[in-house]
Amino acid sequence: MTLASFVIKNALRNRRRALLTVISVAVSCGLLVTLLTLERELTIPPESEAASLRIIARNKVSLAQPLPAKQLAVIDKIPGVVAVSPFTFFGGNFREETVTSFAQFAVDPARFKGLMVEGRIAEGSYDDFVADRTSCFVGADTMKRYGLKIGDRMRFSGTFYPVDPDLKIAAVFQGTVDDRGVFFHHKLLDELMGNPGTVGTWYMRVASAETSNDVIARVNAAFANTSAEVRAETERAFQMGFISMLGNVKLLIGSVSTVVVFTLMLVTVSTMSMAVRERFRELAVLKALGFRRRELFSFILAESFGLALAGGMLGIFGAWAIWTGIDLQKLTKGFLLYFEVTPRIMATGGVVAALLGIVASISPSIAMARISVVQGLKTLD
Amino acid sequence: MAAEPIVVIRELTKTYLQGDLNVTALNGVSLDILPGEFVVLMGPSGSGKSTLLHIIAGIDRPTSGSAVVQGINIAGLNESQLAEWRNQNVGFVFQSFNLIPVLTAAENVELPLLLTDLDSKERRRQVATALELVGLADRGHHRPDQLSGGQQQRAAIARALVTDPALIVADEPTGNLDAKSAGDVLTILQSLSRNAGKTVIMVTHDPKSAAFGSRSLHLEKGEITP
Numbered sequence: 001m002t003l004a005s006f007v008i009k010n011a012l013r014n015r016r017r018a019l020l021t022v023i024s025v026a027v028s029c030g031l032l033v034t035l036l037t038l039e040r041e042l043t044i045p046p047e048s049e050a051a052s053l054r055i056i057a058r059n060k061v062s063l064a065q066p067l068p069a070k071q072l073a074v075i076d077k078i079p080g081v082v083a084v085s086p087f088t089f090f091g092g093n094f095r096e097e098t099v100t101s102f103a104q105f106a107v108d109p110a111r112f113k114g115l116m117v118e119g120r121i122a123e124g125s126y127d128d129f130v131a132d133r134t135s136c137f138v139g140a141d142t143m144k145r146y147g148l149k150i151g152d153r154m155r156f157s158g159t160f161y162p163v164d165p166d167l168k169i170a171a172v173f174q175g176t177v178d179d180r181g182v183f184f185h186h187k188l189l190d191e192l193m194g195n196p197g198t199v200g201t202w203y204m205r206v207a208s209a210e211t212s213n214d215v216i217a218r219v220n221a222a223f224a225n226t227s228a229e230v231r232a233e234t235e236r237a238f239q240m241g242f243i244s245m246l247g248n249v250k251l252l253i254g255s256v257s258t259v260v261v262f263t264l265m266l267v268t269v270s271t272m273s274m275a276v277r278e279r280f281r282e283l284a285v286l287k288a289l290g291f292r293r294r295e296l297f298s299f300i301l302a303e304s305f306g307l308a309l310a311g312g313m314l315g316i317f318g319a320w321a322i323w324t325g326i327d328l329q330k331l332t333k334g335f336l337l338y339f340e341v342t343p344r345i346m347a348t349g350g351v352v353a354a355l356l357g358i359v360a361s362i363s364p365s366i367a368m369a370r371i372s373v374v375q376g377l378k379t380l381d
Numbered sequence: 382m383a384a385e386p387i388v389v390i391r392e393l394t395k396t397y398l399q400g401d402l403n404v405t406a407l408n409g410v411s412l413d414i415l416p417g418e419f420v421v422l423m424g425p426s427g428s429g430k431s432t433l434l435h436i437i438a439g440i441d442r443p444t445s446g447s448a449v450v451q452g453i454n455i456a457g458l459n460e461s462q463l464a465e466w467r468n469q470n471v472g473f474v475f476q477s478f479n480l481i482p483v484l485t486a487a488e489n490v491e492l493p494l495l496l497t498d499l500d501s502k503e504r505r506r507q508v509a510t511a512l513e514l515v516g517l518a519d520r521g522h523h524r525p526d527q528l529s530g531g532q533q534q535r536a537a538i539a540r541a542l543v544t545d546p547a548l549i550v551a552d553e554p555t556g557n558l559d560a561k562s563a564g565d566v567l568t569i570l571q572s573l574s575r576n577a578g579k580t581v582i583m584v585t586h587d588p589k590s591a592a593f594g595s596r597s598l599h600l601e602k603g604e605i606t607p
Contacts, residue, residue, distance in 0.1 A: 001484070001488045001491050001495070002495075003495055006484070006488075006495070009483040013482070282479070282481055285473075287440075288467060289467070289468060289493045289496075289540075290464050290493060291464065292460070292461050295496075372441070373440035373441070374440055377440075377475065
């Protein structure tokens with residue numbers, strides 16, 4: 001017999017309780033991993049190398065304020081800007097849907113091609129998109145989700161704009177970090193809106209990431225002290241601005257995660273306390289035989305740690321297997337795109353489980369340390 | 382030349398609080414025990430015999446007085462030193478056996494050896510010897526619930542012996558046994574005293590059990606009475 005086998009035998013002496021503890025920790029850890037993954041999904045925008053090369057300029061007053069279309073001529077001349085296109089969020093509801101389940105943007109197709117450095121044309125022809133003012137350029141995920149094909153029509157009911165564009169699918173893109181969007185001609189939106197001469201934002205590309213700060217400064221300076229000052233920022237910074245509006249979601253998920261961890265701790269502490277309390281006499285016997293407090297604490301810690309870690313691993317890898325195996329994109333109709341259980345999230349779950357094992361052993365260890373051999377021997381006699 | 386006492390107790394007192402009451406368990410007890418003696422502590426409940434045994438065995442501390450066992454004043458040892466001292470010098474036999482239910486008899490006997498530097502082969506050899514001594518050589522792989530009361534107590538004696546301590550303390554070791562098993566256990570303890578030179582101190586209520594000892598001490602109200 002070794003000390004390790006002694007600990008294992010003790011941990012498994014009440015198999016049903018050990019199993020229930022492991023399952024409780026597994027379910028809670030699985031839930032924690034799921035919540036952390038959800039938080040990541042909702043709060044971290046898809047990133048790509050190309051995103052660091054792109055700049056978005058919006059009205060300095062607010063994103064809701066449009067910018068004059070005539071600014072294009074000025075931006076075209078700014079050194080460092082390789083490509084630029086108007087980029088207006090349409091925000092329409094597709095078919096009979098009552099929510100905007102994927103983004104639509106009005107762009108200048110000829111200019112927009114220079115901005116889409118990642119991805120490829122999966123079906124149709126980009127030239128067809130450029131040529132037909134009523135056509136659209138659709139992400140492969142959206143095509144798949146709605147069972148669409150080239151030539152099909154997509155009708156949107158405007159929510160921000162009081163118009164309902166009816167678009168013909170000309171081309172399909174794939175391989176970007178988010179293959180859900182729909183792009184259509186800004187000219188069509190202008191016509192439908194009665195040519196207001198405005199755009200939502202400007203979408204630009206710079207030659208290298210190193211020059212982006214200089215270009216941002218130049219763009220901001222170009223429209224300083226005009227009636228439509230702009231705020232230019234990298235695509236990443238722009239996305240993070242949106243995310244900051246999801247603050248309450250983060251707080252909610254954070255709160256639920258805390259409750260999960262706290263509940264998990266109560267379950268494990270309670271189990272360990274029970275396991276130790278019913279063994280007070282045995283622990284007293286071990287003390288009498290010469291085992292010191294630190295050795296007994298090691299036994300309790302190892303037992304608690306082992307149970308918590310076994311449950312943690314089961315929960316973490318269970319969650320990973322479930323969310324990797326299920327097509328969540330299909331199941332949630334595109335709401336959850338990647339739902340990736342990253343190694344970092346798994347490690348966080350593992351650390352929580354390990355800490356839990358340590359914390360759960362503290363209270364029973366203190367109780368064990370406090371009780372004298374004589375008191376312990378009298379416990380159940 | 383007379384042998385040096387293995388246990389020297391001087392003016393030992395032990396008081397403790399029971400609710401609001403200050404109870405005196407031992408009141409100025411003085412006592413010498415020689416190596417190889419089989420001392421039986423007798424007396425009514427609450428007379429202090431178990432408290433005296435616990436202090437000699439180093440699992441309880443006196444309020445005042447000294448308890449020197451094998452030349453060491455055990456009251457002066459800290460918790461950790463005391464634990465190590467117990468492991469090396471004292472073997473315990475309890476009334477209710479106190480074997481660990483998830484371990485086999487052999488594993489229970491091996492427990493105190495896990496604190497030593499012995500390798501597993503040597504530990505197994507010593508466990509086998511101890512089980513042999515108590516007549517349980519063929520029961521080593523049985524768990525406590527697969528052994529009779531007498532066999533469990535013999536396994537507990539093997540556990541007490543396995544580190545080869547000079548002192549064996551037994552707190553009513555036959556209290557939970559039938560007459561036959563009690564006789565077997567007492568014979569083993571007597572043999573350890575007579576043949577192996579172990580000092581055995583046993584607490585009992587039973588005069589028949591006391592007859593196995595070489596000396597009986599009667600305690601009453603925390604004092605040794607003539």
